[in-house]
Structure formats: C-alpha cells, structure tokens
Amino acid sequence: MTRRERVLKAIRHETTDYVPYSISFTKQAYEKTKNYLKDENFFEKIGNHIVFIEHAPFEEIKPEYFRDEFGVVWNRTGVDKDIGVIDNSLIPEPDISLYEFPEPDEAGIRNLIESYLKKKEDVAVFFGIGFSMFERAWSLCGMENLLVYMKTDPDFVHALMERICEYNLKKIDIACQYDIDGVHFGDDWGQQHGLIMGPQCWHEFIRPRMKRMYKRVKDHGLLVSQHSCGDISELFPALIEIGLDIYQTFQPEIYDIREIKEKYGDKLCFWGGISTQRLLPFESPEVVAETTKRTIEIMGKGGGYIAAPTHAIPGDVPPENIVAMINAMAPEKIF
Numbered sequence: 001m002t003r004r005e006r007v008l009k010a011i012r013h014e015t016t017d018y019v020p021y022s023i024s025f026t027k028q029a030y031e032k033t034k035n036y037l038k039d040e041n042f043f044e045k046i047g048n049h050i051v052f053i054e055h056a057p058f059e060e061i062k063p064e065y066f067r068d069e070f071g072v073v074w075n076r077t078g079v080d081k082d083i084g085v086i087d088n089s090l091i092p093e094p095d096i097s098l099y100e101f102p103e104p105d106e107a108g109i110r111n112l113i114e115s116y117l118k119k120k121e122d123v124a125v126f127f128g129i130g131f132s133m134f135e136r137a138w139s140l141c142g143m144e145n146l147l148v149y150m151k152t153d154p155d156f157v158h159a160l161m162e163r164i165c166e167y168n169l170k171k172i173d174i175a176c177q178y179d180i181d182g183v184h185f186g187d188d189w190g191q192q193h194g195l196i197m198g199p200q201c202w203h204e205f206i207r208p209r210m211k212r213m214y215k216r217v218k219d220h221g222l223l224v225s226q227h228s229c230g231d232i233s234e235l236f237p238a239l240i241e242i243g244l245d246i247y248q249t250f251q252p253e254i255y256d257i258r259e260i261k262e263k264y265g266d267k268l269c270f271w272g273g274i275s276t277q278r279l280l281p282f283e284s285p286e287v288v289a290e291t292t293k294r295t296i297e298i299m300g301k302g303g304g305y306i307a308a309p310t311h312a313i314p315g316d317v318p319p320e321n322i323v324a325m326i327n328a329m330a331p332e333k334i335f
Contacts, residue, residue, distance in 0.1 A: 003049040007124035008181065010303045011223060011245055011269045019300035020049035020124075021307040021329040022271070027081045028315025029322065036319035037335060045334055046326055050306070052184060053116050054128030055109045055171070069102055072139045082312065091141040094149050094156035099140065101163050104171045113178050126225060127175035129168055130186040132213070133206050134197065136164045150201045157205050165209040172216050182223030182245070185213065190230020192254065199234055207238060214243040225271070229311065230254065240267050248272050249310045252279075257298055265299075271306040273299055274325060280309060280317045285324035292328035 001009075006020045023046055025033065034042055058066040064076045065087060074084035091099045113127070131139060137160050138146040149157050172183055187206075189195055195202055214224045225246035226239065231254045239247070249272030250260065257273060264270075273295045274280065279288060292307070299305035307329050313322060323335045 002122045003047070004122055004124045004181070007049045007306065010300075010306060013266055013269070013303040015303055018331045019296050019305055019307050019329075022048050022050040023308060023326060023329070024312040026312045026314050029313040029317055032315065032317075033319045033322050037323070042335070047330060047334070049123055051116070051121065051123045051125050052128040053113055053125060053175075053180070054130060055105065055112050056128075056130055057105070057108065068139075069105070070136065070140065071102070079315075086139055086142070089140075089142050089145075091160070094141075094145075094153040096156060096159045096163070101167060104167060104174065106170075106174055109171060109174050113175060113180070117178060117180075124182075125180040126182045126184040126223075127172075127180055128184045128186065129171060129213075132168060132185040132187045133161060133164055133209050134189060135187050137161055147197060147201075150197060150205060154204070161205055161209050165212055168213055169216055172213060172220075176217065176220035176222055180222065182225055183213075183217045184225040184227065184246075184248075185210070186227040188230060189228045189235070190232040190254075193231055195232065195234070196230070202235065203238070207242065210239075211242040218243050233260075236264055236268065240264075245269060246271055246306070248306075249308065251275065251277060251310045252295070253277050257295060261299055261301070261304075265302070265304050269304045269306065270299060272308050272310045273305075274307065274309045276309050276311045276314055276317065280313065280321050280325065283321070285318075285320045288321045288324040289328040292325050296329070 001017055003020065006016045009016050010020050034040060056069065058068055061067050061073065066074045066076060066084065068074065071090055073087040075087040076084035078085065140160070146157065175183065189202060217224050223245045224243055225248060226244050227248045229249065233255065246269045250270050252273060252275050260270065274292055279291055296307050309325070327333045327335060
C-alpha cells in the first residue's frame, strides 16, 4: 500500500495497514530537531503522507517584516517567526471601496503546482488556501473591528467576505485542474471554549462562503479539508452538511477523543490529536510515545484518522519528544 493510498483509504473510513501520519514544524522546532539529530535531511526521512502546496508569497520589506499577497504586513520580530502579527490596517473603516483587491497570481500558482508534481512523490497532495475567510477578513481590517462590524455594519462584512470568496474560488479553479487530491482550507474559528465570533455570526457570514468554496472543490471531484484551531464542535453538523471530508486539527485538551470518534468518526476524517499545548512541550518522551500510540489506537479504528500534532510543532517542544512522537507514529523506528 502506498502512502497516498493509505491516506485516501483512511479518509474513506477504511482500515489500513497502519495509520497515515503528517508532521509539520515551525522554523524554531525544525532547527532544534535538525541540530539534535545532526541530520540536514531528517525531515525527508520522517515519511509524511501528505504534502501541502500553498501559493502564499511573502516579500520581506525590511528585516523580519513580510508583506503578503493582499498587502498585509506581518511583524515577525517576536516569538512567532512563521506568521507574526499585523503591522498595518488596509481597511481602517467599514468601506469596501477603500481597498483594491488583488487578482490571484495564476502563473505563480501553476508553476508551483507543476514543479511539485514533476517529483511524482508517493504522497497525498492538497492545495492549501490559508486565511481562507475569517482570518483574511480580520487581517485586512483588524480582529476587533471585524467583530464589531459583524453587529454594526453587516453589509460591509458580507461585501468583504464575498470578495475574499471570489478570490479563493479563482485559486480553486486553477489548482483543481491538476492531479491533486483535495483543497485544504485554513481559517481559525475557535478558541479554547467556543467560537471567536459566536455561532450566529459564523452561520450568517462564514458558512455561505465556505459552502460555495467546498462545493467548487467537490464539483472538481476532489476532497475538502478544513483547519481550525480551538473548539468548533458546535459546527460539525453544519460542516458535514456543506461537504467537509477532513477536520484538522482537533485538540485533546478540548475534545474527548473517544466521544468525538463515537459521534463523528463515520462522517469526518480527523487529522491531529497529538497535543502541542500540554503533551509535547511538558511530558517525558516515554509519555509522549505512549499517548501517541493510545491516540492512534482509539482514533484509527476503522479508518478516519490521520495522526499528527495538533499544529506545526512549536519551538518550545524538546527534540527528544519530537523524536518519540515520530517513532510512535511510524511503522518502524526512524531515529
């Protein structure tokens, strides 16, 4: 069984020889692990089953300040070296005419996908669209502003999200012309308990656009994957209804993994489950390995699970724990 076949069978809720896995790193964690293992090529040896192809160009306009494709500037001078915090506001008032939306870089998207597919690697391939709705909206006008506008200026929020949706649909139509397996949307809706914007606002503003984007992917015959940190359990019925296949990432601090497997295990494929909040940073390698194996045993029964940390591994995780997790996921010891 190939790695790609293993992923697709798991998504179809079929049993595989072992549970597929996917492990990603922040820059700090990557460097720490590379130095610990004294191996420049350690990442290639992990055997990840999934690859993201995401066209999200960032231009470094001065040291540790990066401008994205929408013109948003991200300050990475702090702890977070992968995303950062916003350094500007491009729509300071609830007026859509204040901002000129970009067009997707079709040539850049095609070149990126074609360059990767030439490698013909044995993995499942997903085209990634990060900041796919809520996050892109608040990155343009500010988080607090957006939440206020949802109540005071709903027409503006609808107009803003409609433009974001149209932009993403163009990217979907380009990417789905290629031999890929699905589209992975990234958009954080949850906090430790409940939704950031609340269920009413999610259903009013976000659901209709996610439904359109999911449908466009499905119309191309491909899979839909959704990332959201935090507690979005109240959205699972709606997400299943509008076509979601895979939910990433689910955090064991928030979700009871046995309960979630029992309730939704035949409807969603879950991707994640190995805690970057409590387990990986603070427990011993032995506990990490034991917990990883137990999670795989519970969630992997009958398919429907892709083992992974609950986020890109942060820089505060000891490399010994990273190695323990990798070896617990792999069918044979790697490191």
